[in-house]
Amino acid sequence: MTAQEADRTHTASNSPSAEAAQQFVQFAIESGVLRFGEFTTKAGRLSPYFFNAGLFNDGQKLLTLAQFYANAIVRSGIEFDVIFGPAYKGIVLAAAVSMELARLGRPAPYAYNRKEAKDHGEGGMLVGAPLKGRVLIVDDVISAGTAVREAMAIIRSAGATPHALAIALDRQEMATENGQDVPHSAVQLVQDQLGLQVCAIANLSAILGYLSHSSTSDDSAASQLEQYHGKVQAYRERYGV
Template identity: 70%
Template structure:
């Protein structure tokens, strides 16, 4: 049993390392000083919007598909919340289909359409266990909105797939919360969460790369101050 767990962990770490290198090469993962939505000064910044051509988006979707399949999470369809979740969710649906797991896909509009087919939902009807696909979770707001939409359609919000788990304390009313957004979604909302890579795995990558040692120290200090398991 331990050997199996160790093998799975090694595979997850290898996938995460490959993904972190890809994100750095694409300029999606950067190091310096960046202000977060919570007003913190972060030594790193992850901007999935910079996976901005067909090749990058296609490879990103393959990372998602590999992580989702490796997680063992079972689901019936994919939902991409507006706006970033729309291209992410659709690309992931294509990648999963190419891997032999064809699933229906839907997304929402920010504003309901009052002509044509009407409504705020587009794509396959929401039903069964729904996997929400997004880039990162900072406060879990987009996930909560997605959950409400999915439940109102009579389906079950079941899991969330993200690119990077920042493992960082969320904020409530301007104060640090004792949990991260991912922990909140797992423990308070009861959804499974799958991430291609975590902050802990990013730190492993930086620590093993001699050229990244200054970044490692800054990111490690940030995690020491704001980190959540």
């Protein structure tokens, strides 16, 4: 399965394409990246699902992931000049997405940061293309917006403009501030308070839709997923936005 097959439309939208989102959820499950069970989140919540983008860990998975990202970015209609990948997961994402966009005829340079400044050779905190103009940040998921703020500070210090954010999954749940739940998600915070456009490949609604569809199938793997639909739905009812 490729993202080109999942979605060939280029309609401007910051909401995930329903078909592409469903196929991305399937891809993430098959890759072992999206798992179901009991997991403790950074906010201390007991979540019935866990998304670990670090498990897109071979060439084929990374290629397919980049295709999903690139199609979501193109479909969103977001305009930008440079891609920025925050260390560490964002580094490989930025490189892979830049390559896939080039293959689609939409070339864009990319850069990333080091966690610690290099004190020899070219030195500095940044690697890759110069950060200038409108910058698209590429990351996996965001939970509180802290990493986005850090990336924005790096971009601004280089004289460029943080403009947009592309992520794999929007959890669509309440963020936490000072240990307290707040009535907006991390994505909403990034959009409304930090002023960035956001596009996501998939979201929690897509996960629920996929699990709901699985409940109608006789496939043994699908029937195993069915048991988690109610748990994910209950989690969304409690923490969703």
